[in-house]
Amino acid sequence: MIIIVGLFCLFPNVEGKYVVGGSYTVISQTTNQTQLVNATLKIYTCNGENLVEGTLKPYVMLIDSNGSKVFNGYCYSCSLTNMEAGEYTLKVTWRGVLVYQSYINLDENSSEIKVYTNTTRVTISALDDSENKFNDNIEVKMSISGKTFVFNVEETHILPTGQYQVEATYTWNGVVETKVSDIYDIGCSASRLLIRFPVASEVTISFQKRDGSSVRGLDGKAVLYTEKEEKVVSISFSNTDVMHLKDIPYGTYIVKVFLGNNILTTKTVNVDESSPREIVVQLSILPSVTVFVKNLDNLPIVNTEIKISNPIGEEVNIYTDNSGRIVLTDVVEGQYSFTIKWYGIDIRVENYIGENSLTIVFPLKNVELKIRPKGSASLPKGLEVKVLFSLSGIIIKEGKLNSETPEWVLDLGMMWVEGRYEISVEYDEFSWKYVVNKISSSQVEISVPVYDAVVRLYNIQEEPLSGCQVAVSYGRRQLNFTVENGVIYLKHVPETDIKLTVFCNSIPVYDGVLTTNDLKEKKIDIKTSVADIKVHIEGWFSRPLLGAVVNLTVVSSGKTVIYTAKTDSSGNAIFNNVPCPPGSSISAVVVYGGLVSKINVEPSSENKVFLDIFIDTPFLKLSLYQSIILIAALIVAVVVAFLFYRKYKYVKEVEELLVYEEEIIEEGEEEKSSLIEKIKDFIKELKGEKEEEEGWELFG
Structure with a gap:
């Protein structure tokens, strides 16, 4: 049984x-x-x-x-x-x-x-906050009776019944770990173990431009990081503008948006049971911005390369168009720097871009250089100019005058107003430098120190000088003039000391230096050691002698100059432009009617020469002594002739008039005595003295 x-x-x-x-x-x-x-x-x-x-x-x-x-x-x-x-x-x-x-x-x-x-038999499942299953990267540890089992979710296992200590770990995208731990009772009727994680089923982050348009197509990306800067998710804007975050654990995250390799913006995103599941990040990007590039004259800067740096460190080189415009697309809002290359340096301005259009103004100005003479009516031909930018050593402008002109205007183009410039002007071997530290107007003016001057030359009598030669020298330049009407004209003379020498008949009569102050006066008066010398020739009774030959001899500096002149009807021999520098010797030799007289001449004094000419006729010129002898001889001849005549007549009349002989003789003697007395008085008057009576016995 x-x-x-x-x-x-x-x-x-x-x-x-x-x-x-x-x-x-x-x-x-x-x-x-x-x-x-x-x-x-x-x-x-x-x-x-x-x-x-x-x-x-x-x-x-x-x-x-x-x-x-x-x-x-x-x-x-x-x-x-x-x-x-x-x-x-x-x-x-x-x-x-x-x-x-x-x-x-x-x-x-x-x-x-x-x-x-x-x-x-139990199936292990993981649920998010929407009661949805998820099964990626989850590890479940179950401990009972000192034994620990490790399983994955959505797996079915035969487990001992009883009370478990369960620890589940969710690793999101291989980076973020989320752990849950709890006690679970598993009985015979249990068929599923449900583990709930603090995980959002799905969060989407959309990225837009400032006007709400999509960022798709930009050369950029968005990256999600943990608070520890651990990279979790990345998307490229080349093909999407949405970041899908499935089964994202609760927590705080950082979203970084990159354009190129540069960070555009950073945003913190919190994920929890009450946070939104759809997040929109609006980027400070303008779809299009028109930039107008101008200078300080409010004129467009056309066809010029501009380097543009945006707030995130990106750089781009772009040319302005014929209107001075630049059109930028996908422009990050923020502070921009605009840089222009100008003669070897970078000129930068900064502006904030926050709207669809912007005008930037570079500190550049269209500038003209106006060159004028300081003391001349015109600028000289051959004048050269160079404009140098000091910071880079680059020559901005250079030129040379091909003809004289009252002023010279050079277009320098756009100039940096904060720059330092050196302007070099050259003429002959002279040069001048001008420094411009800042440009405050559209025209820079400089005055070149070249002068026109009138030099008036006078002789000792302060009368205009003529016919003499003037040598002017400055630097390597030598100029020669012949004085006309007492004036020479100096043109385009640089501001420097000028050596001026005046020669008359090769004898220097002035040697001096004209200073810059003299040039600035423009009219220069010079008194030379030249004189117009007059030699007055006269005879007796202050009578001028016409036709006297005067030889004037000047000895100076080892040189001898001889002048010859004849006296005019006033008895004057005029010598013009006679050099008489200090230390010179001037003498005059007068030849007239066989008489020769020599005197020393003083240029500043009246030079009179007395010649012993008593009788002055075109055919006969006699001195006083000669005249007296001649007159005396004539008188004697007349008297003798008269006496012989009288005697002859007397003899003849004796014959006719014997009766009256004695009377006639007495009468003749009285007449003779009377004539002799008159002659004696006349001679005494001329000589101023009484002649001894025996001297006249000739007439007795």
């Missing part, structure tokens, strides 16, 4: 209720003989499934009453062969956890023994 003995156990399930588990043993009646039993031991879960999972099998051990192991091994359908009938202790271990322990009896009639263990 077979007796079925049932052993029942109560097992708790995950809901806190208990299920029936246990085993049934078939035994035979007790006999006095030892019996050997062959039986099959079937191991089941509490739900009646074979306790086997892949290659994993339960560990089964039978222990007899003496405490000896009579059977052990991994099996869920165990064959018990030649087992002595009797009572045994059965232990079943699953995953290292004892899931069954009880007594069984074996007899010869036992053929199959079924054991229901404290195990059940």
